[in-house]
Every structure is written in structure tokens, then in C-alpha cells.
Amino acid sequence: MKNIILLGATGSIGTQVLDIIEQNPNEYTLKAFSFGHNIKRAKEIIEKFKPELVCSPFKEIDEINDIQTTNDLKDVVWYGSNEYYVVNALVGICGLIPTIETIKSRKVLLLANKESLVMAGELVNSLKKEYDGVIVPIDSEHSALYQLIIKNQNIKELYITASGGALRDFSREQLKSVNVNDALNHPNWKMGSKITIDSATMMNKAFEIIEAHYLFDFPIEKIHAVIDRKSKIHAFLELEDGVVYHMAENDMHLPIKYALEYPNSIDFNLSNELTTLEQLKENFKLEKLSSDRFPLIKAAEYVLNNKHFSGVIVTTANDILVDKFLKQEISFLDIEEKLFEIMNKYQNSFKDLELNIENILKVQEIIRKEIR
Numbered sequence: 001m002k003n004i005i006l007l008g009a010t011g012s013i014g015t016q017v018l019d020i021i022e023q024n025p026n027e028y029t030l031k032a033f034s035f036g037h038n039i040k041r042a043k044e045i046i047e048k049f050k051p052e053l054v055c056s057p058f059k060e061i062d063e064i065n066d067i068q069t070t071n072d073l074k075d076v077v078w079y080g081s082n083e084y085y086v087v088n089a090l091v092g093i094c095g096l097i098p099t100i101e102t103i104k105s106r107k108v109l110l111l112a113n114k115e116s117l118v119m120a121g122e123l124v125n126s127l128k129k130e131y132d133g134v135i136v137p138i139d140s141e142h143s144a145l146y147q148l149i150i151k152n153q154n155i156k157e158l159y160i161t162a163s164g165g166a167l168r169d170f171s172r173e174q175l176k177s178v179n180v181n182d183a184l185n186h187p188n189w190k191m192g193s194k195i196t197i198d199s200a201t202m203m204n205k206a207f208e209i210i211e212a213h214y215l216f217d218f219p220i221e222k223i224h225a226v227i228d229r230k231s232k233i234h235a236f237l238e239l240e241d242g243v244v245y246h247m248a249e250n251d252m253h254l255p256i257k258y259a260l261e262y263p264n265s266i267d268f269n270l271s272n273e274l275t276t277l278e279q280l281k282e283n284f285k286l287e288k289l290s291s292d293r294f295p296l297i298k299a300a301e302y303v304l305n306n307k308h309f310s311g312v313i314v315t316t317a318n319d320i321l322v323d324k325f326l327k328q329e330i331s332f333l334d335i336e337e338k339l340f341e342i343m344n345k346y347q348n349s350f351k352d353l354e355l356n357i358e359n360i361l362k363v364q365e366i367i368r369k370e371i372r
């Protein structure tokens with residue numbers, strides 16, 4: 001029986017993790033979970049799964065009685081012994097500290113929150129080394145890469161695919177007047193609103209390139225993103241003698257189940273045959289990802305070439321700007337315009353600052369103030 005601590009239980013990934021726990025009661029038990037503001041859903045989860053500890057940093061937690069509660073996400077991670085698996089399904093920059101505390105507490109980390117690695121991949125990886133940590137990705141492209149990398153040798157290049165998001169057929173001119181509903185209308189996936197907007201701006205793919213760099217220790221020059229409009233494949237590897245790929249199903253339950261199985265593996269959708277890059281591009285109608293049409297893809301280079309606090313600058317600014325767009329306070333194109341402004345302004349600002357949690361929080365505050 002695996003004991004699961006689920007952070008972000010009320011979200012899109014969190015809900016799918018709960019589906020799997022419910023369907024496999026002899027394999028998994030929900031020991032503790034966290035939520036944000038969705039108290040109605042939190043009460044339903046308590047009723048159904050009867051966990052021992054519940055956390056929310058917000059005032060909604062006061063409405064929960066007869067069960068142990070906490071306001072601090074760290075408490076949930078520290079809860080229990082090291083036989084616990086922590087699923088980090090939080091969205092945005094609030095996921096970082098739980099990622100770090102999970103590694104320090106020597107629990108297995110099943111990671112959906114890509115922002116933790118984008119923000120502080122260097123720090124996370126050095127702690128992972130120090131504490132002998134395990135990170136299993138839940139993000140579908142990275143789950144696919146993870147499975148492909150385990151099975152193959154002599155890997156030359158990594159590729160992930162992008163659908164192009166809800167606005168892929170809009171010209172730059174048309175983007176000037178899109179609204180929130182247009183941007184949330186993803187053609188292939190139903191996900192939380194922040195990642196859906198990140199898909200439309202292509203920031204999500206920039207994040208995924210950075211995530212792949214930190215998870216698999218590949219240089220940015222060897223990690224590529226291409227457009228697969230139908231989301232038929234998630235990822236592929238170029239080997240010395242051909243290409244192997246991972247077919248996609250538009251269902252996050254599969255990568256989540258794969259991660260929950262750790263250390264066992266239940267490979268799915270791996271291609272057995274070797275093909276060529278040209279054949280693969282032809283068969284799946286893969287298209288080049290244009291940085292003229294999707295300028296935010298360049299955020300990957302910015303973060304990986306500058307390292308240090310550059311991931312903190314980008315993720316913090318992006319979190320706030322996407323939130324402002326969702327609240328209709330700024331336009332869609334304001335997101336990228338303001339982001340580039342902040343990236344340029346702060347590129348060399350924090351060079352002398354030591355990279356640690358305290359300073360990450362300080363830099364976040366500076367960026368937050370700047371945008372406000």
C-alpha cells in the first residue's frame with residue numbers, strides 16, 4: 001500500500017490522481033492533501049477519502065472541523081515517514097517550497113508542478129543529489145521522455161511536441177483582440193486555466209524545455225520542440241541509428257499512473273520500431289515551431305543561458321501576468337510584452353545574490369512589486 005500526500009488535490013491533475021486512488025483502493029491510500037480556495041471540493045474529498053491531515057494556506061481551512069488541519073504546505077510534506085509519495089500538483093510558483101521540502105524529507109516526488117524546476121532547477125537538482133532524491137515527472141511529454149530514455153542508448157537529441165494551443169491559427173494581428181474565452185478554448189486538452197493560457201502563449205513549451213533540461217541533464221541545444229497539431233505523439237528521441245517515439249493519448253491518467261507505479265514501470269504507448277526523422281515528420285505532419293509567431297518560446301534560452309535567478313524572474317512575472325489576463329485586467333499580448341520588458345530589465349540585476357530560498361522569495365517580491 002502506498003501512502004499518498006497530494007498537493008493541489010482540487011485541481012485538474014489532483015482530481016485525476018484521486019480517480020486513480022479511488023479505482024485502486026488496495027494499492028493507494030490518501031493520507032493528506034492540500035487545496036487552495038475550493039472548500040466545497042475539499043469537503044467532498046475529505047468525505048470520500050477520509051485523510052488524516054488537510055492543508056490550505058487560505059482562510060477556507062477554518063471551515064474544516066473534526067480533522068487535523070494546517071496552513072503551511074511544509075507541514076503536509078513533513079507528515080509521516082519516508083514511505084510516503086508526494087504528488088506536487090500545485091500550479092505556479094507556490095509549488096517550489098513543497099518540492100524542496102519533499103526532497104529534503106527523502107520522500108519520492110511525483111512532479112506535475114513544472115514551475116518548481118523552471119524557477120530553481122539548479123537548487124532542486126543539487127538537493128536531489130545531496131538527499132539521494134527521486135523525482136518522477138507527471139507532465140506527459142516528460143513522462144514519455146522518461147520512458148524512452150530508460151529504454152534507449154546513444155541518444156543524440158530530445159524532442160517534445162506542442163499542439164500550438166488555443167490560438168494557433170490566429171495571426172499576430174488577430175491576437176491583439178482575443179479574449180479570455182478564446183485563449184481557454186484548447187483544441188486537444190482540458191486542463192487548469194493557467195496552463196491553458198501558458199499553452200496559448202507557448203510559455204508552457206518554454207517551461208517544458210527547461211524542465212527536460214533539469215530532469216534529464218541534456219543541454220538546451222539538444223532539446224527541441226515541434227508542432228504536432230493533433231497531439232498524436234508526446235515525445236521522441238533521435239538516436240545514432242534512427243528515431244524512437246512515444247504515442248500520445250489525451251488522458252493524463254496514464255502518465256499519473258506511470259508515476260504512481262514507481263519504482264515499477266508499466267510502459268505504455270512506446271513505439272517498438274525504429275524510424276527516421278524525415279519519416280516521423282511526414283507521418284505525423286510535424287511542423288516547425290516559429291519563434292516569430294510564438295516569441296515566448298525564447299524564454300527557455302533566456303532561463304537556461306542566464307541560469308541563476310532568471311527562472312524566478314520569468315515564472316514569477318508569468319504567474320502574475322497570466323492571472324491579470326484571466327481577470328481581464330490586461331490583454332493577451334500584454335503578457336508577452338510585459339514579460340520581455342521584465343526579462344530585459346532584470347537580466348543582470350541579481351548576479352551577485354546567492355541562490356537560496358530566502359533570496360528567491362526576495363526576488364519574487366521585487367518582480368511582484370514591479371508588475372503591480
Ligand SMILES: NC(=O)c1ccc[n+]([C@@H]2O[C@H](COP(=O)([O-])OP(=O)(O)OC[C@H]3O[C@@H](n4cnc5c(N)ncnc54)[C@H](OP(=O)(O)O)[C@@H]3O)[C@@H](O)[C@H]2O)c1
Pocket residue numbers: 007008009010011012013014034035036037038039056057089090091092094112113114115138139140189190191192193194195252
Ligand atoms: N492539467 C493538466 O492536464 C496538466 C498537464 C501537465 C502538467 N500540468 C502541470 O501541473 C500543475 C497543476 O496544473 P493543473 O492544471 O492541475 O492546475 P489547476 O487545475 O489550476 O489546480 C491547481 C491546484 O493548486 C491549488 N493552488 C493554487 N494556488 C495555490 C496556493 N497559493 N496555495 C495552495 N494551493 C494552491 C489549487 O487549489 P484551489 O483550486 O482549491 O484554489 C488547485 O488544487 C501545473 O504546474 C501544470 O503546469 C498540468
